[in-house]
Amino acid sequence: MLVTIRDVEYVAKLARLEFTEEQKQRFTEDLNGILNYVEMLNEVDTENVEISIGAYRVENALREDVVKDSFNRDSLLKNAPDSQDGFVKVPKVIE
Amino acid sequence: MEFEAIIGLEVHAELSTKTKIYCGCTTEFGGEQNTHCCPVCMGLPGALPVLNKEVVTYAMKAGLALNCEINKETYMARKNYFYPDCPKNYQITQDETPLCKNGYIEITTEEGTKKIGIQRIHIEEDAGKALHREDGTYVDFNRSGVPLIEIVSKPDMRTAQEAKMYLENLKAILQYTEVSDCKMEEGSLRCDANVSVRPKGSTEFGVKTEIKNMNSFKAVEKAIEYEIKRQIEAINRGEKIVQETRRWDEAKGETVVMRSKEEAHDYRYFPEPDMVYLVVDDEWINNVKSTLPELPDKKRARYISEYGLPEYDASILTSSKALAAFFEDTVKEGASPKDASNWIMGEVLRTLNDREMSIEDIKVQPKHLSKLIELINNGTITGTIAKKVFKDMFETGDDPEKIVNEKGMVQISDENAIRDIVNKVLDENPQSVEDFKNGKTKAMGFVVGQVMKASKGKANPQLVNKLVEEELQKR
Known part of the structure; x- marks a missing residue:
């Protein structure tokens, strides 16, 4: 078994997700199934293969340093769950 | 037991580009909240980041000025964490492939010139600004997406003074190259310190703490000094140093533990799928080199x-x-x-x-x-x-x-005019004349001072000296 229920709980916590015991059990099984399948890749010798970050090799999609108009604030703030005085407002967080 | 400190610094500098790192919004400081924003820097779903070419040029410029090698092929990475100033819930940065590596800065210590190594320089985006008010946290995303370079030193510094010198030289170089304006008060230069101590002569590293919230070079120096002392005293009491993040409290002059986040730092870096390889060729590097002042x-x-x-x-x-x-x-x-x-x-x-x-x-x-x-x-x-x-x-x-x-401040070089002042001063100070005659040459200095004062500083000092001596001899 590659993944235990502890791993599922840990990843769920990192992702701020809450699951029932039943769901955790199911995800453990599902993830093991997926990882076992992907394990096949370990049979390939990748000694001299460079890391690939995508299916296609694309380089240098770059932009010139030219200022563009920003968006209208009201329209942007409509995407936030709450806003006040031009700020996005969220439940209080303290470091 | 004698201890020595091991210090490494992580410096974030905002680049002086006109636009943000992944979108065309302005990087101008200030501005009303959330007016320098768009779907990319607000982290809205479906927005596509596109790298600003100038960010690469500026970062390479810093790297070359700091004696670094340039990584010709790099890619961006996602660093995952939750905090309201970063609404995507990840920061687009560089992990395994920093743009620049293996540089150094020279500092002048009492023992001569010392090289402080630079491990890496990578490019990344800044976060927004969170204001904590009574009824909630308010977020302004104007700063979100402003380009940063993070400059990570090697653990080569041994004293707080060395750390301060490193920072001063680093700041000067970033300003000379116009990569960053380095205004600490506007947050365009920020510094965190990693500090550990070990018995002198030992080659193993001790457990380190990370210190944050230092708002000036002086604060960095004071915070490091405090932390070194704190760690040595703790060890001498038989305590163990705990790896933790500590905040510098400027008012109290001490470092205090920051409430540790709920989970251990697990950023789960992976290559950023929304971006492509960054490849720089010799021509680009040489162009940047030729612009170094x-x-x-x-x-x-x-x-x-x-x-x-x-x-x-x-x-x-x-x-x-x-x-x-x-x-x-x-x-x-x-x-x-x-x-x-x-x-x-x-x-x-x-x-x-x-x-x-x-x-x-x-x-x-x-x-x-x-x-x-x-x-x-x-x-x-x-x-x-x-x-x-x-x-x-x-x-x-x-x-x-x-x-x-x-203001009529022209020097008086008229001998007669000065002589008149000298005699007036001598008439008013018979004791000084007496002292001079008794061999107290100090008295002459007093008279010269009085003459200069009487002339409101305008009398030619050489002439005053000469005439005071002449007139004293006559009396």
């Missing part, structure tokens, strides 16, 4: 060899690009390097320090400082008067010639 080290050496300045003066004058430019412009306007240096090291910096201003804010123009020096050298005004004229120049930015003429 004369850096502080070279400039300092040139001031010593070409201008004959003492090493200390040369170090101060080259400590900031603006100060070096002010000095060079003053010399270009005709002042001798020695005079220009003396005035800048003296009145100029002293007045700036008194007012807590920096050279960028000065009203005095280099050509006017040069003219002031000329007015002294050609005998128009005395050195004492020059200091008064300078005070006026500092307030108004006026031409010294104008100030001297309007």
Whole structure:
């Protein structure tokens, strides 16, 4: 078994997700199934293969340093769950 | 037991590009909240980040100025964490492939020149600003997406002073290359420190703590000093150092543990799927190299060899690009390097320090400082008067010639006029005449001072000396 229920709980916590015991059990099984399948890749010798970050090799999609108009604030703030005085407002967080 | 400290610094510098790293919004500081924003820097779903070419150029410029190798092929990475100032819930940064690596900065210690290694420099985006109010946290995303370079030093520093020197040199280099304006008060330069201690002679590292929230170089120095002392005392009491993040409390002058986040740091970095490989070729690198200005080290050496300045003066004058430019412009306007240096090291910096201003804010123009020096050298005004004229120049930015003429500060070189003052002073101070006759030559100094005072500093000092002696002999 590659993944235990502890791993599922840990990843769920990192992702701020809450699951029932039943769901955790199911995800453990599902993830093991997926990882076992992907394990096949370990049979390939990748000694001299460079890391690939995508299916296609694309380089240098770059932009010139030219200022563009920003968006209208009201329209942007409509995407936030709450806003006040031009700020996005969220439940209080303290470091 | 004797201990030594191991210090490494992580510096974030905002780049001076016009636009943000992944979108075309302006990087201008200030602005009403959330007015320099778009779906990319607000982290809205479906927005596509596109890398600003100039960010790569600026970061390479910093890397080359800091003696780094350039990684010709790199890619961006996602660093995952939850905090309201980063609404995507990940920061796009570089992980395994920093753009620059293996550089160094030289600092001058009592034992000579020391190289402080730079492990890496990578590019990334800044986060927004969170304001914590009674009824909730308010977020402004104007700063979100402003380009940063993170410069990570090797753990090569051993004292808080070395750390401060490293920072000062780093700041000067970033300013010289115009990569960043390095304004700590606007947050465009920020510094975290990693500190550990170990018995002297040991080669293993001790457990380190990370210190945050230091808002000036002085604070960095004080915080590191405090932390070293704290760790040594803890070890001497038999306690174990815990790996933790501590916050510098400026008011209390101590570091305090930051409430550790609920989970251990697990950022789960992975290659950013919304972006592509970044490949820089020799042509690009060489173009950047050709734009590098004369850096502080070279400039300092040139001031010593070409201008004959003492090493200390040369170090101060080259400590900031603006100060070096002010000095060079003053010399270009005709002042001798020695005079220009003396005035800048003296009145100029002293007045700036008194007012807590920096050279960028000065009203005095280099050509006017040069003219002031000329007015002294050609005998128009005395050195004492020059200091008064300078005070006026500092307030108004006026031409010294104008100030001297309007306020009647021209030096008195008329022998008869000075002789009259001398005799008046001698008449008023018979005790001094008596003392002089009894061989107390000190009395002469007193009389000279009184004459200068009576002339409001305008009498030619050489003439005053000569005439006081003559008149004293006569009595």
